[in-house]
Amino acid sequence: MTALNPAASLREADNSAHLAWDARLERLVSFAFTLPCLMVVALCVLVPCAWLFFLSAYGADGRMSLENYQRIVDGASYARIFVTTFQVALATVVACVVIGVPFATFINSLPPRRSVLFLAAVLLPFWTSLLVRAYAWLVLLQRTGIVNSVLMGLGVTNAPLELAFNHFATVLGMTHIMLPIFILPVLGAMRNIDRALIRAAASMGATRGYTFRKVFLPLAAPGIAAGAILVFVMSLGFYVTPAILGGGNVTVISMRIARSLSNYSNWGAASALGVLLLVFTALLFALSYGVQRILLSRQRS
Amino acid sequence: MRGSILAAGILAAAFAGTASAEETTLTLNTPGGAVQEGGRAVLWGPAAKKLGVQIKEETADNALDVLRLEVGSNSVKTDIIIMSGYQAAIAGSQGMLEPIDYKAVDASGFLPGTAAPYCVGIYGYAAVMAWNTKTYAKEAPSSWADFWNVEKFPGKRSMRADAEAQVEMALLADGVAPQDVYKVLGTEDGIKRAIAKIASLKPSISVWWSSGAQHGQLMKDGEVDMTTGWNGRFQTAKEAGGPVNYTYNQGILTYDCFAVTKGSAHKAEAMKMINEMSSAQSQAGLTKYVSYGPLNQGAYKTGIISKEAEAVLPTSPSNSGAMLVQDIDWWAKNNDHVQQLFEDMMTE
Structure with missing residues (x-):
């Protein structure tokens, strides 16, 4: 009985590592699904916002100023x-x-x-x-x-x-x-x-x-x-x-x-x-x- | 071998040369609408025929943007451009326009101040005072001093949500002689005086208008009793039977004009075209298409403009004398500063 226990716990440990890997993979796949969406957000929101910040830092003479x-x-x-x-x-x-x-x-x-x-x-x-x-x-x-x-x-x-x-x-x-x-x-x-x-x-x-x-x-x-x-x-x-x-x-x-x-x-x-x-x-x-x-x-x- | 290529090149250049001499094409940028339609019929249409050139029309909402793009990127396509006198003064000061060659352009018959260093006026319009004829049935207001006199002429006022022409009106109301208006505005105290004068009328100003359609509507509806605005809109409202009248007395006369893009490949032809389009005959003809006044005073002697039409045009000899021609150079220099003070006053 006592001899079996370590092996069982070892198997369980192996399993949990697999499960963790599976979970990570699943997260990665679902993240991949959201990628097109994220790209749209980046293109339509982040880039224009960055452009806005960029433009605001330029004076009427085209030089950088506040x-x-x-x-x-x-x-x-x-x-x-x-x-x-x-x-x-x-x-x-x-x-x-x-x-x-x-x-x-x-x-x-x-x-x-x-x-x-x-x-x-x-x-x-x-x-x-x-x-x-x-x-x-x-x-x-x-x-x-x-x-x-x-x-x-x-x-x-x-x-x-x-x-x-x-x-x-x-x-x-x-x-x-x-x-x-x-x-x-x-x-x-x-x-x-x-x-x-x-x-x-x-x-x-x-x-x-x-x-x-x-x-x-x-x-x-x-x-x-x-x-x-x-x-x-x-x-x-x-x-x-x-x-x-x-x-x-x-x-x-x-x-x-x-x-x-x-x-x-x-x-x-x-x-x-x-x-x-x-x-x-x-x-x-x-x-x-x-x-x-x-x-x-x-x-x- | 080498010689033949050279010969071919010379030949090609020669052909290109003759081709362009036969049909030079000038690109003309217009604001579109009635100006474009009338201009084609009586201004550049006949002028191009006479000079043997082709005209390619383009339209733009903002002429300054066109110039900034073309001159800024060093790819000038537009030769002649129609813009407001004020815009031309800005563009000229920023090196985006060719100075007008007044040896080629005859502007001797023009109203003083409407043929500028960088542009030649096409037609003029005026910022004037209009009032409700029912509200002021007994005695009509006749000057900017009356516009500001809320005791003698009680009622709601409207002014433009922009300093343009309004600061001149304020100084005229404050007793400054027309010829001294820009002298007074030349100092910071003078600008502040004009702004303060408008601020003093604020309790009676119920609306700040931002478009011609709006001030026309405000008068037609009886929403305000007196307003500043453009003559054409009030004339239309008056003709439609609205309780509206207006006066050219102390009006501020401004104009749209022809300018030549800096770096135009057809500078000389463009000047010749502008000369043709500035003739008394051409300018008189345009009144059939737009309700603006010709600037070449000879236009009123051509017999093309009827006596009735003459009476309501802002630039006619009987009306223009009572008006102040806007100093576009002053505006080009001071616009940003004056607008800032005006907005501070408006939001206070």
Whole structure:
């Protein structure tokens, strides 16, 4: 008996080495499968990004310099434009959360057939052009627009309200565009919540509000966070909506990038702005990723 | 053997020589649209026929990019290029254009300031003031001082989201005489004064427009009561029955022009072509295609332009006197700096 044992353990050891080799091979093969994908990412994302960094380090005279970054630090308007961009994006996120979370909760509570109907209502504007939607808001909001005509006709106000060409109109238009993008991941997260947990809470005497706050919302939180990050990052790059609905009173980074190109034909200056936006976005992304992980780990415990 | 090759070479060169003498082909770059269509009919079409040359047309959105590419890579194909006077001043200062040979080009009949060292004007247009005729039914504003006077003329304003022409307007409103505008803008204090004047109007500016279509629409919809903008758009809105009127008084006159690419293989022919295309007859003919004004003042004496058309063209003798011809060299030198200050003011 004792004589057999070492041999058996030896065989087992041999086996585990084989298994480890197999596992490594499998990883290698699956990695090989992802190679085309990685190459596409490298070609379409990494190379242009590297090119962006490269261009930003060249001055107008074609020599390497930090003048593009110096201009951003010196120019009074750049800091304001960055602040405006982040303000508008943040306001859009808040508006999406305030409108989107109750709406997703509502859709989630409906039986499947009726929920499809409401989901379609969310998705429908998704298929209309960005430009058309921005101008549609202008028709509604401008001084001689429908909203002001109705309000003045009803005697609510004497003078037309300033609804268009400001931060309000910009955030409104962007929220309209981002809402489906926010609601979909939130709804996904809500659908994955085990209904038994809700019933369990209710059976133990929790009120509906208490169940919603203490059970439902924490379980949906990762989805809400994912939606919020998505909306925020996408909102940072908006161009058409702020350009039309902001009427020049809301200048965001993308507008300044376009101006650097059309007005000064200065690729370096535009690239430097792009690099800064990318860096800020990446930092925020890392930050929110950390927050999301904390939320998830807390949920598990 | 060697001799025969040489002979063949000489023969070939001789043939090539005669061929090019018979049909020199000039490449002409245009912005397309009505300018290209009208230009073909009345400018380079007839001129090429008269001079016995061929014209190859090309189009580009941004003439500066074409020059940067061709001159930068040392492969000049374009001989004549249509660009804005401002762009030509930049391109000229960066060595991308041949100086115009005014011995070959007769620009004696041109409006002063519209035949520049590097380009010869084709047509002029003006940045003017327009207002809503319903809002200001009793008394219409008539000067930039009125545009800035929100007590006498209350209402919403719109200005361009770009310093171009707006700084000149601001100084005119501030009481600077037209002939002194660029003298004042020649100093840093003068530039700051213009920007500060625009900043003072900011509370009344509800929209900063960025395209001609936009300021036309803003006026037509009654979204603003007064705006700066290009004469053609307001004329169209007025003719369509909109509550819009405009004045050429204190307007800022700018122009598009012909320029010759640095290193063009047909420099002399290009100058001759430009001379032909700058004739009173040619420039008058172009008004049938575009709503811009001829710069050769002789065009108004050809009988081609009707009295009604003359009354609304920005360059006609009755209108041009009230306007300031934009100094394209000042803009070429100061654009980046002024735009930066303007943007600081806009985002503040």
